[in-house]
Amino acid sequence: MAISQFIQIRRDLHQIPELGFQEVKTQKYLLEYLQTLPQERMEIETWRTGIFVKIKGLKPEKTIGYRTDMDGLPIEEETGLPFRSTHPGRMHACGHDVHMSIALGVLTHFVHHPVRDDLVFLFQPAEEGPGGALPMMESEQMKKWRPDMIFALHIAPEYPAGTIALKEGLLFANTSELYIDLKGKGGHAAYPHKTKDMVIASAHLVTQLQSIVSRNVDPLDSAVVTIGKMTAGTVQNAIAETARLEGTIRTLSPEAMEKVKERIEAILHGIEIAFDCEASIDYGCRYYQVNNDPELTRDFIRFLEKQEDITFVPCREAMTGEDFGYMLKEIPGFMFWLGVGSPYGLHHSKLNPDEKAIETGIQAVASYLTSLSNRK
Known part of the structure; x- marks a missing residue:
């Protein structure tokens, strides 16, 4: 099996990024490749724009799952790559x-x-939004081929190519999008007393939201409330009738997430009263924390430490989000970081992963699955 083939596949897929549940070209490309493989032990079923692939084991006693995501981001690429x-x-x-x-x-x-056990590969759409893992978990295909354990990887630009990092327990945070709309009364800039200015209301709201983490979350816990985008008004000499705030919430526990949301809603109610306006809130896409099963994670770490050509390093939890958490909530398993040595981080328009990591990823996952399945 030539690694160059999968580097080329990566480059082909890189040219056709599609947003969540729009991965039509991506699904077609994957299905066409799967059709080139021997079909005797393989079963393929599609789900929306995703794919389930089962490889039948020689004497199956359990089913082991491996998940990959498929979608791209709404970002204009600036890598200059051919x-x-x-x-x-x-x-x-x-x-x-x-x-x-x-x-x-x-x-x-x-x-x-083939190994002893059945293997199920999940090609999951919409990881970046609106979230494909939860509905995929609820699908008929998952009910039929539900794994007894499952794992996945995510690239990490900050680690050298080929390095693997992970930890037991919490790896990724609980995350939620945040969209707030304010509606007041617009009018001429010369007559502010006849209006209800949503620029002023939104400015007060942003300032108050910053008190949530510092005054409502246990200092020994962690949370983030970020407003990344604000829009209000139409022209410079008119009072803004509406305003929209867009942001994100990140917490290291489900309980902290609920507490943060309670405080946001309470503050928003106060803004409605203070500025005589109407407010609505939408939490958009919400992801459950990625919590690695301790026993399975320790087993994988012991395996990595015996590999001469793979570097394992322990890591801390991160405030990033991943909807794989919904799968780990129901099925024992873990996620790990795979280093790709890039000076540009995730979601950056110049991200260019070192393709040497592809060989490490294939080797680590295939070798571990073989070891895991062939144990008595």
């Missing part, structure tokens, strides 16, 4: 092209070298 995105305003800026090429490499290995 295989850069051909979709304007779309980019694989979170490494899902690398994730898919590794998954195909592992899958290809086991089509030719």
Whole structure:
């Protein structure tokens, strides 16, 4: 199995990034590749724009799952690569092209070298939003091929190519989008007393939101409330009738997430009274924390420490979000970081992962699955 083949697959996929539940070209590309493989031990079923692939084991006693995500981001690519995105305003800026090429490499290995247990590969759409893991968990295909354990990886630009990092327990935070709309009364800038100015209301709101973490969250816990975008008004000499705030919430516990939301809603109610306006709130896409099963994580770490050509490093939890948490909430498993050595981080328009990591990813996952399945 030539690694160069999967590097080329990564480059092909990199050129066709698609947003959540729009991965039509991506799904077609993956299905066409799967059709080139021997079909004797393989079953394929589609789900929306995603794919389930089962590889039947020799004497199955359990089912082991491996998940990869498929979607891109609404980002204009600025890498200058010869295989850069051909979709304007779309980019694989979170490494899902690398994730898919590794998954195909592992899958290809086991089509030719089956192990004792059944393997199920999940090609999941919409990780970046609106969230594909939860509805995929509820699908009929998942009920039929539900794994007994499951794991996945995510690229990490901050680690050298080929390095693997993970930890037991909490790895990724609980996350929620945040959209707040305010509506008052617009009018001429010369007559502010006849209006209800939503620029002023939104400014007060942003300031008050910053008190939530400092005064409402346990200092020994962690939370983030960030407003990343504000829009209000139409022209410079008119009072703004509406305003919109867009942001994100990140916490290290579900309880802290609920507390933060309670405080946001209380503050917003106060803004309505103080500025005589109407307010609405939408939490958009919400992801559950990624919590690695301690026993399975320790087993994987012991495996990595015996590998001469793989570097393992422990890591801390991160405030990033991943909807794989919904799968780990129901199925024991873990997620790990795979270093790709890039000076630009995740979701950056110049992210360019070191493709040497693809070989490490395929080798680590395939070797561990073989070891895991062949144990008595």
